Amino acid sequence: MQVAQLYDFPANADGTGQCIAIIELGGGFKSRDVQSYFKTTLNMKPPKVVAISVDGGLNKPTGDPSGDDGEVMLDIEVGALSSLVYSQVAPVNGTFHDITNGNNGTFSAAPGWDACTGWGSPIGSVIASALTGKAAAGKP
Numbered sequence: 001m002q003v004a005q006l007y008d009f010p011a012n013a014d015g016t017g018q019c020i021a022i023i024e025l026g027g028g029f030k031s032r033d034v035q036s037y038f039k040t041t042l043n044m045k046p047p048k049v050v051a052i053s054v055d056g057g058l059n060k061p062t063g064d065p066s067g068d069d070g071e072v073m074l075d076i077e078v079g080a081l082s083s084l085v086y087s088q089v090a091p092v093n094g095t096f097h098d099i100t101n102g103n104n105g106t107f108s109a110a111p112g113w114d115a116c117t118g119w120g121s122p123i124g125s126v127i128a129s130a131l132t133g134k135a136a137a138g139k140p
Contacts, residue, residue, distance in 0.1 A: 022075045023054075027068025028061035034076060043132075047080040095127050096120040 029049065038046035051059035061069050099109050099117040107115035 022072075022079055024059075024068075024072050024075065025057070027064075027070075027072045028059035029069065029072050029076060030061050033073065037073070037077065038080070047076070049076055094123070095130060096122055 028051070031049065034049050035046045038044045053059075061072075063069065065073070096119040098111060098120040100111050102109045102116065104116045109116045113119050
């Protein structure tokens with residue numbers, strides 16, 4: 001059974017406009033860095049990122065991109081791109097190596113998306129080209 005079916009997830013939903021929570025236990029981010037990365041590097045509309053304190057934890061960037069700050073930024077980047085990749089790029093033939101055999105003890109691999117392997121293993125250069133094309137076309 002697919003995870004989406006277990007949670008009664010609407011079949012036509014793709015994550016656009018949704019909120020992703022990222023729990024960080026150290027470091028932080030600077031809004032200008034997030035804005036710059038998405039606008040300059042990816043040529044995409046930056047996501048809205050809001051730091052919410054939980055149990056006294058704060059967004060406290062250290063200024064060290066090789067430390068906790070780098071992990072925080074990576075999490076923001078991956079979170080923001082994941083709905084685009086999985087909803088618009090992954091279904092395109094040739095962007096992932098489909099894994100059709102095996103299981104993780106609960107779910108079995110199958111052709112196409114499955115709860116065990118997702119879309120499979122990414123073909124980075126093809127996905128980058130697909131994302132670049134979508135960004136150039138003005139898609140989020």
